[in-house]
Amino acid sequence: QSALTQPRSVSGSPGQSVTISCTGTSSDVGGYNYVSWYQQHPGKAPKLMIYDVSKRPSGVPDRFSGSKSGNTASLTISGLQAEDEADYYCCSYAGSYTFRYVFGTGTKVTVL
Amino acid sequence: EVQLVESGGGLVQPGRSLRLSCAASGFTFDDYAMHWVRQAPGKGLEWVSGISWNSGSIGYADSVKGRFTISRDNAKNSLYLQMNSLRAEDTALYYCAKDWALGDAFDIWGQGTMVTVSS
Numbered sequence: 001q002s003a004l005t006q007p008r009s010v011s012g013s014p015g016q017s018v019t020i021s022c023t024g025t026s027s028d029v030g031g032y033n034y035v036s037w038y039q040q041h042p043g044k045a046p047k048l049m050i051y052d053v054s055k056r057p058s059g060v061p062d063r064f065s066g067s068k069s070g071n072t073a074s075l076t077i078s079g080l081q082a083e084d085e086a087d088y089y090c091c092s093y094a095g096s097y098t099f100r101y102v103f104g105t106g107t108k109v110t111v112l
Numbered sequence: 113e114v115q116l117v118e119s120g121g122g123l124v125q126p127g128r129s130l131r132l133s134c135a136a137s138g139f140t141f142d143d144y145a146m147h148w149v150r151q152a153p154g155k156g157l158e159w160v161s162g163i164s165w166n167s168g169s170i171g172y173a174d175s176v177k178g179r180f181t182i183s184r185d186n187a188k189n190s191l192y193l194q195m196n197s198l199r200a201e202d203t204a205l206y207y208c209a210k211d212w213a214l215g216d217a218f219d220i221w222g223q224g225t226m227v228t229v230s231s
Contacts, residue, residue, distance in 0.1 A: 001174045003156065036217035038157070045207060045224065046149075046157065051217035089157050093216050099145070099162035099171025106156040 004029065004090055004104035011110040012080045020107045022073040022090035028102050030071035034093035037066060037075045041086045049088075050075060077109065085111045114138035114220050116208045121225030124198055132225055134191040134208030139220075142166075142186035145211035147218060148193050150204035150227075160206070161193065176202075198229045 005023040012018040022029065022037075029035055035053045038046035048057055050066035053073060063078045073092070077084055090104035120132040134146070148160040161172045161182040170182055181194040191208055205226050209218035 003158075032216075034216035036212075036215075038218075040157075045221040046218075047221075048212065048217050048219045051212055051215040051219075055215060057212075057214075057219065091157075091159070091217070095171065099147075099164070099169060100173075101147075101159040101162070103149075103157040103159060 006104040006107045009108040028092040028094035035073040116222035118225035132193040141189040152204040
């Protein structure tokens, strides 16, 4: 049950787009359309940003979008804003008929 | 207001036990699966355990299987995590999280309770 692989950090200027990758295996990311993404500001609890690969909960700006190809999922933030600076984690169901999830290693997004 | 409040954390010696609790309010607790997720200081998130609405389905991360037990009391709107044989590597902030009704994700998180395993 190894953690999903994310880049340690990505950065961009305000208004630019950044993409965070999340690489797993056919037993997790590649096997199910159950990838979610979480934003975490320092000292705060994580916040759900994307679920089921590409769906956005109400209240999450449409600047945030998700996708998946094979064993790799991606989160794209378009029109980067200062408040987007945070840590981002992907998560995938890895269950096989039971509860089993795996998080990514986390990516620090820096707004330059 | 939908809310999850964890409690029960603290400093404990290696090999000892601790029981965490999570009090839920603002939603129909017994409609949802619930989870524990932890975060070691300065590290990433790790899913620990999950339990279905009726306790009929339960899962654990390999790192805690055989040592931790998740349970719930729907009458008390509460989730629990019994942690036995604690190790230094179990030191973390433990979050309680609610299953998302519209998909596979965790939509509501508590603020966490800190567990420190040290002699």
